[in-house]
Amino acid sequence: xxxxxxxxxxxxxxxLRRIAAExxxxxxxFGEMCKILGRDPSACELGVxxxxxxxxxxxxxxxxxxxxxPTEGPHVICGPGENAGVIDIGEGASGEKLAAVFKIExxxxxxxxxxYQGAATGVGGILRDVFTMGxxxxxxxxxxxxxxxxxxxTRSLVAGVVxxxxxxxxxxxxxxxxGEVNFHKSYNxxxxxxxxxxxxxxxxRIFYAxxxxxGNPVCYVGSKTGRDGxxxxxxxxxxxxxxxxxxxxxxxxxxxxxxxxxxxxxxxxMATDAIVAIQDMGAAGLTSSAVEMAGKGGxxxxxxxxxxxxxxxxxxxYEMMISESQERMLLVLKPGSEEKAxxxxxxxxxxxxxxxxxxxxGRLVVRHKGGVEADIxxxxxxxxxxxxxxPVEDTPKQQPLDPVRYPLPPGMDLGxxxxxxxxxxxxxxxxxxIDQYDRHVGTNTVYTGGDASVVRLHGTHRGLAMKVDCxxxxxxxxxxxxxxxxxxxxxxxxxxxxxxxxxxxDNMNFGSPEKPRIMGQFAGCIMGIREACLxxxxxxxxxxxxxxxxxxxxxxxxxxxxxxVGVMEDVSKTAxxxxxxxxxxxxxxxxxxxxxxxxxxxxxIHGVEAGSPPPVDLQAERRHGDFVRGxxxxxxVRACHDVSDGGLLVAVAELCMxxxxxxxxxxxxDSPGFWFGEDQGRYILxxxxxxxxxxAEKAKQAGIPVAEIGILGGGDICLxxxxxxxxxxxxxxxGRTLPxxxxx
Amino acid sequence: xxxxxxxxxxxNCDRDVAVALQRACGRRPNMVWHADVRLPESDxxxxxxxxxxxxxxxxxxxxxxxxxxxxxxAAAKKGVRILGxxxxxxxxxxxxxxxxxxxxxxxxxxxxxxxELDVVNSDSDFxxxxxxxxxxxIPIAHGDGSYFADSGxxxxxxxxGRVALRYCDNPNGSLExxxxxxxxxxxxxxxxxxxxxxxxxELGGSVDGAAVFKSLVQALA
Numbered sequence: 001x002x003x004x005x006x007x008x009x010x011x012x013x014x015x016l017r018r019i020a021a022e023x024x025x026x027x028x029x030f031g032e033m034c035k036i037l038g039r040d041p042s043a044c045e046l047g048v049x050x051x052x053x054x055x056x057x058x059x060x061x062x063x064x065x066x067x068x069x070p071t072e073g074p075h076v077i078c079g080p081g082e083n084a085g086v087i088d089i090g091e092g093a094s095g096e097k098l099a100a101v102f103k104i105e106x107x108x109x110x111x112x113x114x115x116y117q118g119a120a121t122g123v124g125g126i127l128r129d130v131f132t133m134g135x136x137x138x139x140x141x142x143x144x145x146x147x148x149x150x151x152x153x154t155r156s157l158v159a160g161v162v163x164x165x166x167x168x169x170x171x172x173x174x175x176x177x178x179g180e181v182n183f184h185k186s187y188n189x190x191x192x193x194x195x196x197x198x199x200x201x202x203x204x205r206i207f208y209a210x211x212x213x214x215g216n217p218v219c220y221v222g223s224k225t226g227r228d229g230x231x232x233x234x235x236x237x238x239x240x241x242x243x244x245x246x247x248x249x250x251x252x253x254x255x256x257x258x259x260x261x262x263x264x265x266x267x268x269x270m271a272t273d274a275i276v277a278i279q280d281m282g283a284a285g286l287t288s289s290a291v292e293m294a295g296k297g298g299x300x301x302x303x304x305x306x307x308x309x310x311x312x313x314x315x316x317x318y319e320m321m322i323s324e325s326q327e328r329m330l331l332v333l334k335p336g337s338e339e340k341a342x343x344x345x346x347x348x349x350x351x352x353x354x355x356x357x358x359x360x361x362g363r364l365v366v367r368h369k370g371g372v373e374a375d376i377x378x379x380x381x382x383x384x385x386x387x388x389x390x391p392v393e394d395t396p397k398q399q400p401l402d403p404v405r406y407p408l409p410p411g412m413d414l415g416x417x418x419x420x421x422x423x424x425x426x427x428x429x430x431x432x433x434i435d436q437y438d439r440h441v442g443t444n445t446v447y448t449g450g451d452a453s454v455v456r457l458h459g460t461h462r463g464l465a466m467k468v469d470c471x472x473x474x475x476x477x478x479x480x481x482x483x484x485x486x487x488x489x490x491x492x493x494x495x496x497x498x499x500x501x502x503x504x505x506d507n508m509n510f511g512s513p514e515k516p517r518i519m520g521q522f523a524g525c526i527m528g529i530r531e532a533c534l535x536x537x538x539x540x541x542x543x544x545x546x547x548x549x550x551x552x553x554x555x556x557x558x559x560x561x562x563x564x565v566g567v568m569e570d571v572s573k574t575a576x577x578x579x580x581x582x583x584x585x586x587x588x589x590x591x592x593x594x595x596x597x598x599x600x601x602x603x604x605i606h607g608v609e610a611g612s613p614p615p616v617d618l619q620a621e622r623r624h625g626d627f628v629r630g631x632x633x634x635x636x637v638r639a640c641h642d643v644s645d646g647g648l649l650v651a652v653a654e655l656c657m658x659x660x661x662x663x664x665x666x667x668x669x670d671s672p673g674f675w676f677g678e679d680q681g682r683y684i685l686x687x688x689x690x691x692x693x694x695x696a697e698k699a700k701q702a703g704i705p706v707a708e709i710g711i712l713g714g715g716d717i718c719l720x721x722x723x724x725x726x727x728x729x730x731x732x733x734x735g736r737t738l739p740x741x742x743x744x
Numbered sequence: 745x746x747x748x749x750x751x752x753x754x755x756n757c758d759r760d761v762a763v764a765l766q767r768a769c770g771r772r773p774n775m776v777w778h779a780d781v782r783l784p785e786s787d788x789x790x791x792x793x794x795x796x797x798x799x800x801x802x803x804x805x806x807x808x809x810x811x812x813x814x815x816x817x818a819a820a821k822k823g824v825r826i827l828g829x830x831x832x833x834x835x836x837x838x839x840x841x842x843x844x845x846x847x848x849x850x851x852x853x854x855x856x857x858x859x860e861l862d863v864v865n866s867d868s869d870f871x872x873x874x875x876x877x878x879x880x881x882i883p884i885a886h887g888d889g890s891y892f893a894d895s896g897x898x899x900x901x902x903x904x905g906r907v908a909l910r911y912c913d914n915p916n917g918s919l920e921x922x923x924x925x926x927x928x929x930x931x932x933x934x935x936x937x938x939x940x941x942x943x944x945x946e947l948g949g950s951v952d953g954a955a956v957f958k959s960l961v962q963a964l965a
Contacts, residue, residue, distance in 0.1 A: 166854050170885070171795040173756025257754050257798025349753060438856045438885045440941045441793075443760040446948055461946065572946060744851075 016040055023050035029386055036380045044317040044366060044373040051284040051322055052291060053385050055547055060386045061513035062545040065526045073539040075502045082208055083129040083280065085541025087503045089200075089567050093459030097203040100464055101135035104143075104196035104507040104563040106546035110251040111193040115160025120168040120254040121229075122195045124326055127172060128280035131263050132329060134207040134270050135199025138442065139455045140169045142179040142195050143468040143507065143561040147188030149425050149741050154183070157191050158433075159742065164254075165195070166436040171256035172263065175445050176437035177453035178467050183425040186472075189551025194507040194544075196563040198466055200457060207270060209289075211277040211297035211332045211358055218290070218301060218356040219338065221345055222262045222281075222328035224311035228252050229285070229324025239512055239548045258327040258350070265348035266329060272344075274337035281328040287321045289330040290356075290364060295378045300361035305368040309351040317366055317373035332358060392523050393516035398477050401611035403596040403673030409605065414649070414675060415724030417605055418717065419733050421646050421676065422653055424604045428737035432744075446571045449658070451496035451642050452564075456571050463571035465499030467564055471645070472557035474613035477598050479521045483528025483560055484616045488680060489644055490564035491536050495625040496642045496683060498575050498632030499566035501536070506543040506562055511555025513547045521558040522547075529560060535618035536625075538564070575632045577658035580639035583689035586655075586663060586710040589699070590624050590682030592648060594673030600646050601676035614678045621681045627702050628683050636693045643682035649675035651684050652710070653717060653730060662714035662727045667707070670719060686712065745964040747773035748786040750816065750832075752807045757793035757940065761829065764940035765790070768957035769965070776812060783815035787964040788825045791816070791832030793885070793938060803846060803888045804834030813839055825869055825960065826932040830886055833924070833934035842925055842934045843901070844893030849886070850917025856885040858950060860912035861923055861937060865905045868930040869963035873955035881950040882937040884915065884923075889936040891918035891925075901925055908933055 020030045023046065033049045034040060041049065051057055059066065071079035077099055078086035084103035092098040107122025123140060130137050142165055147154050169176045174197070229252035269275060277297070279289040286303070294301035305320050315323075333341055338354055345352035359365070364381070366374035408417055421427055439448050444456040444463075452467040469490040475482025487504065494501040506529065511518040533539055549556045568574070596602055597611020631637045639659065643651040656663050667674070687695060689711075699706035716723040717730065747765050751758045758775065765773045774784045778796075783789070796807035807813070813835070820826050820841055828836035836842045849855055861880040866872060874880065893901070898920060901907050909924040916936075924935030939953030 163853070170854055170856075170887075171754070171756075171798065173794060255798070257795060257800065260756065260795070261753055435857050436854045438854070440856065440883050440885060440938070441756055441760070443763060443941055443944060443947065446946070456946070572948075574948070576948070 016046060020046060020050065024054055025050050029053055032384060036377060036384060042373055044321055045376055047318045047322045048287050048374055048376060051287050052381055057284050057288055058385045059545055061388050061390050061547060062522065063387050064389050065523055068526055068530050069540040070530060070533045071539050071541065073503065073537060076539055076541055077203065079541050080543060083132050085503060085505055086133065086206060087541060088203065089464065090462065092457060098457065099201050099203045099206060100198060100565055101130050101133050101201050102196065102198040102505055102565055103129050103542040104194050104505045104561060105129065105544040106507055106509060107193045107195065108190060108509060108546050108549055111161055112191050114251040115157050116164040117251050117253050119161040119164030119193050121252045121326055122193050123165055123168040124254045124256065124259050125282050126195045126197045127174065127259060128282065130197040130199035131266055132207065132278050132280040133201065134205045135201035136267060137174045137197050137199040138444065139198045139466060140174050140176040140195065141466060141468050141563060143470065144179065144181045145187045145192035145559060146183050147191065148185040149183050151188045155742060161191065161193055162433050162436050168254055168256045170438040172260045173441050175439050175441050177439055177445055177448050177455060180468055181430055181433060182472065184472065184557060186557045189554055190549040190556050192509050192549065192556065192559055194561050196468060196505065198464060198565060205270065207275060207278050209277055209279040209292050209296055211293040211299055213276055214299060214358055214360045216276055216335060216358045217333050217338055217354045218303065218358065219331045219333050219341055219352055220308060220355045221331060221352045222350055223255065223258050223325055224309040224351065225320055225323050225325045226311045227315065227319055227323060230319060230322055239550045252324050252326050254326050261348040261350055262327050262329065265345050265350055269341055269344050272340060274333055274340050275331055276334055277332040279330050281330060283324060285322060285324050291378060291381060293330065293332060294358065294364065295382045300359035300363045300378065301356060302359055302365045303356035305366060307353050307355040309353055317368040321366060390513050390519045391516040393520040395479055395520055395524060398597065398610065398612045401597045403594045403671065403677065406596055406602060406606055406672065408672050414670060414719065417672065418649050418653055419725055419730060421600060421604055421650055422730060423733040423737045424600065425737060426600060427646055427650060429735045430738065431735065432738040432742060447497065447574045447576055450577050451493040452499065454497055454568065454571055454574050461570050461572065463568050465494045465497050465566040465568055467493040468561055469493060470559055470561040472559045473598050473609060475521065475525055475558040475560060477613045479524025479558055480528040481613050481615055482558065483525035484532040484618065485613065485680060486560055486562045487529050487532035487536065487538060488616045488618065488621050490562040491538055492625055492642045494564050494566035495629050496575065496640045498573050498629060499568040500629065501538050501564055501566040503539050503541045504562050504564045506540055506560060508545045509549050509556060509559040509561065510547050511550040518555055525558055525560040532618055536622055573633060573635060575637060575640040577639050577641055577655050580655055580659035580661060580686045580712055582661050582713045584638055584686035584712040585689065585708060586712060587685045587687065587695060587706055587708050588648060588682060589628060589685060589704060589706050591679065591705045592674055592677065593679050594671065594677040595679045596673050596677050599676060599678045601672055614680050616680045623702065624681050624683065624704055627699065627704050631685065636687065637685045638688050639686040641684050643684060644678065647676040647678050655684060656717060656727055657731050657734060661712050662716045662718065663710050663712050664714065664718040664721060665710040666720065667709050745769045745771065745788060745961050746786050747788040747790060748776045748784055749773045749790045749792055750776050750778065750812055752778040752796035752810060754796045754798050755792050755794035757829065757938065761790050761792045761940040764943045764957050767943065769961045778810040778812050781811050783812065783819055786819065786824055788827065788960055789816055789819055791828040791835050793830035793832060796831055796835065804831060804838040807835045808838035817841065820932060823931055825964065827870065828934040829938055829940065830936055833936055834888065836932065836934045841932055842927060843897045844891055846888050847890040847892050848888050849890055854887040855915050856883065857915060858883045859915055859937065862910045862912055864907045864910055867905065868926060868933065870933040870956050870959055871908055873959045879912065880952040882939060882942045882953050884937050886936055889916040889918065891922040893919065904928065909935060
């Protein structure tokens, strides 16, 4: 055991404080670090503390709030705290018990600086989070937010981010099945890239990060370490100023081919009994993986950096400990398994090298070139990490707006308003993006392009439904209602295809937590999410917080993205928009009050972003959803669609465009509030002509508002027999926006 | 039918095609690792889709030089049927078992889309369950699918009935809308569309691709 005297001193104290500040460490944190060490840190130790205590790794501003989220439920096998959440999804092909392993994570800052690599490595990182737990990834999703379409950076960011997501996921061979894309000026200086992966594992083969067994070898596998991504986690813990471009060297470079090899090699080794614990080297690289594994096991760990595979020469201990080179994992092996691991990784042409061992000292000891570069007690590094109860300032409440004050503008009828809405950037066809993602590899993709996507469990008739959702403009107007709505919409989308929602992962994208106004948004959204999770029995099993999404004081709209997962027993019963056909009767479930505040109608037609967002009645939400799911499961409805952005008429138009069939709407109301209001808890359903199911009666018994609103047929969207707009024209406008934006 | 699927590092449609083969003939194919030097006795060799060796250098270029490809070439000489799908088509062009090359898509973007195809020649062990002129719907998913060959090669392909499939609405800039071609003896088929992705009715989409596997089973049973 090395004493403190043996630590390499590389800096004089004043210099150390300056370097600490550059790493985002404040004076109090610096003092606490010195107290823990009982001396000044070495450069390497400073790097370790700065990374572990960064906002990105420590959740120091969000921790007190995240604790309020409900994380338990009958399906939950492992909640937040591991690499990903784990839920029980029932039986697989041969009766084995299966688990879904999933998480969402942001790569916002890197994707703004270098969109292709930033987005690509975001996908790579979340894939590793899932397969490090023993799950084979079965689907990728993403939630993207870009600045205004007329902002000069938007086009290149869209092109780069989309190509990066596709480039990585397509090559690894994981289908990208769902996502959402919004444009708003609040993202001009900070686009958001949230990537989600869903994997499937056998419940008896789930791997955790907790290391056990003093003396067990610690094995490094995957790509070699370089200087890329140094200080990435620190960058992601600060806001941008004018020189975001100069941070390009902090963005990692992805290699999806190596990721594919790492995935196969890890799963092959996991099928043996060689692994005690495993942790991917994500943000903060070797530092966080070593600290997490040993820390969770209550042990110590010794690393000898001379053995770390390196692709650059002359790297020092500090650089190696904080490098964020991609496609790497750290394993704790059972003694005597080293050869087995080496053989499997050699087959996949990857390095597998023992670089250290577990100890009983409770300390992280890092050796390099014959000297000790770090000697840190692990328990206080974790338990005495800073936790901040930041001041919170509530968002002022907005008043509901009177729809009568926002009639259709002169010269614009319902049809023209509908055309403008379905071709606005948020509602237009995203085919230009989606076509760049391989959605079919794996040959289990049952359904994409609807409310939720469905992926079959390999070798069975069962499936998982999944989707990502958030309505940032609601969250900006009322964080609590917005948080509720994001969860409710996720639950509704999964329900609309006929699946049972089980659990969710959340990606909280906000501005600087040091501003009470932003912290108020965060706290409000968390409490709204909490309320909806409890009411819908829809717990949070994993998540990620990305603060500091602001540039020169301008924060993004609060964007708590919800990634939901549900299960369905028979994928052939999936409700598809494309199943709707001529003669079907169209119904709306749920009450339409014409809530116009924060609606897309208001924003896109009147240029007004105002009012309170539509409130979510969680009890009604649950009642309506359970009713609709039952109808889908029993094969009563031919198609089902949730009513969300753009309101009832947009939902009907989306159904018609997907089905290739017009509609004659019969509702007597022709006010924009009725057709474009965004009241929550609503679905539209198609029942085949002549279906004898007594829908109205059943709904009444269940206390659910239902109204018949039209019959499918013809080539136009009609109201009371009068054409609002030909379907072909609507489709053309819907499809033209994004290619035009991208210069095609 | 004894089928072998070649697995390269970076192949990612190997399992998908194995599932389609098993569905068609009730027998699991051999999965043959790229570094193997011996090919099991086979009636059919499939080179699957994916990103062999990361598509680094050129698509299919490194895979074409893998040890197992000498065996595949020898098998081809003996008349064993060879099916190259997507990346497999690129590999077959790189090994010169098929003529021409596949260039970056015209729009320089990856394209995943179910496309309409025109059956040009149904007279082969791969295509006999389609009809000449039949319109198919099968997904594509590639970044480098723009078929290119010199005019002499194109003429010879046309004159000898070696064009198997053409795109109805050319997605990637392929010359003469070519989506798939045969070898001279029509015992090798390379195509960019993924028939294994259109072979399972439960997925709810087209099942036009199933005919390829059914045809092979009939020919080679």
